[in-house]
Amino acid sequence: MGPNFANPVLDSDGNLVVSGTFDTHGSVIDDVLVRFLIIPEGNIAALTDPLVGTATIPNASLTPVGGDPACRIQHGNWSATVPNKFGLPAGAKARGIGISVAVKRSDPPGPVNSQDAPALEAFTWCVNLEVQPPARAA
DSSP states (O other): OOOEEOOOEEOTTSOEEEEEEEEEESOBOSOEEEEEEEEETTOGGGGTSOEEEEEEEOGGGOEEESSOGGGOEEEEEEEEEEOOTTOOOTTOEEEEEEEEEEEEOOSSOOOTTOOOOOEEEEEEEEEEEEOBOOOOOO
């Protein structure tokens, strides 16, 4: 549950396309914000000046997964391109650190006149990543 990273991919301009998935229980009210850091392995400068990016998952692109409304999961994909200021090649190892923030309905939703307020839900995560080469043209 929660968000995750895919391995970053070099694009044709040498930038990094950073992407992943987002999953959460219950109803999301607005767009989901994902902020992330990419810290290349062994790069001391990146500890104070990492690659930083932001992705937004529009609420309309979230899809419900599962049939039981009480257990429904909202799923979405996110992606952002960041300049590859360290010139990372394919195969480079890095650490991905992320946070996602979503505005959620009360769970379970209360009656129409309920005083149950929406809430902010935040997930943080970090994983080891490996830069992938650009996708081949078909």
